Amino acid sequence: MTEQQVLECRGLSVGYGAVEVARDIDFAVPAGHVLALLGPNGAGKTTLLTTLAGLLPQLAGHVVVEGEEIPPGRPRTANKCGVVLVPDDRALFAGLTVRENLRVASSSSSMGFDEVVDIFPALARRDTVAAGDLSGGEQ
Ligand SMILES: Nc1ncnc2c1ncn2[C@@H]1O[C@H](COP(=O)(O)OP(=O)(O)OP(=O)(O)O)[C@@H](O)[C@H]1O
Ligand SMILES: [Mg+2]
Structure with a gap:
């Protein structure tokens, strides 16, 4: 049986309009796991988290929370699915x-x-x- 993924990103590109900050992001977080994101200043960590929270539309790719696809730039939908960003x-x-x-x-x-x-x-x-x-x- 495959482990249930709480959060999945597939082929995600994040950035600001024409400015792509990070691309081809793929990961999955299984239930009960903690994922830490490490990288130098300006690498795009906050941009990715802001995108996962639906506050910034992704430039490409998919965000899936507990099997439900989060439409780009829809913070209420992301929040209803259980995504909470603590900035x-x-x-x-x-x-x-x-x-x-x-x-x-x-x-x-x-x-x-x-x-x-x-x-x-x-x-x-x-x-x-x-x-x-x-x-x-x-x-
Ligand atoms: N509102 C914005 N508009 C345009 N570019 C931005 C904006 N916010 C951040 N950036 C740029 O996007 C890039 C990634 O920034 P981001 O804040 O995601 O980095 P970070 O990995 O969280 O860095 P840090 O470790 O310093 O917090 C940087 O080059 C930054 O200057
Ligand atoms: Mg940051």
Whole structure:
């Protein structure tokens, strides 16, 4: 007898409109198992979880929960099938750029943009990106 799969992804591609973040994702989680998803900052972990929760439509492929296919971008349907997303959160101004966020923060701190970049050099390349478009770890 095959073990019942609680969650299955088949040929899943996730991303934002024309921007594909990860593709060809295939996995199945049997009942009673825990799956941990590991990867570097920006790899697409949160994008995948947001897609599984139906908050972001997949670009291709299928999400199946307890045998029922979840239509793309339907959070209520996903939730009714038992999918719950518990997000982390950060106090950023999503519409402001990285540099603008740091400028706001520097009004209550002695650190400016250059000092922060000394500690997190990867931010130098992202200074004009909106904070809301960064990955979680980058935020
Ligand atoms: N709202 C968005 N619009 C456009 N691109 C985005 C958006 N959110 C994230 N991205 C981009 O998608 C890619 C994957 O981001 P994601 O947040 O899924 O990564 P992650 O694996 O969760 O990283 P982390 O470990 O830092 O949390 C990154 O390049 C990120 O900049
Ligand atoms: Mg993340």
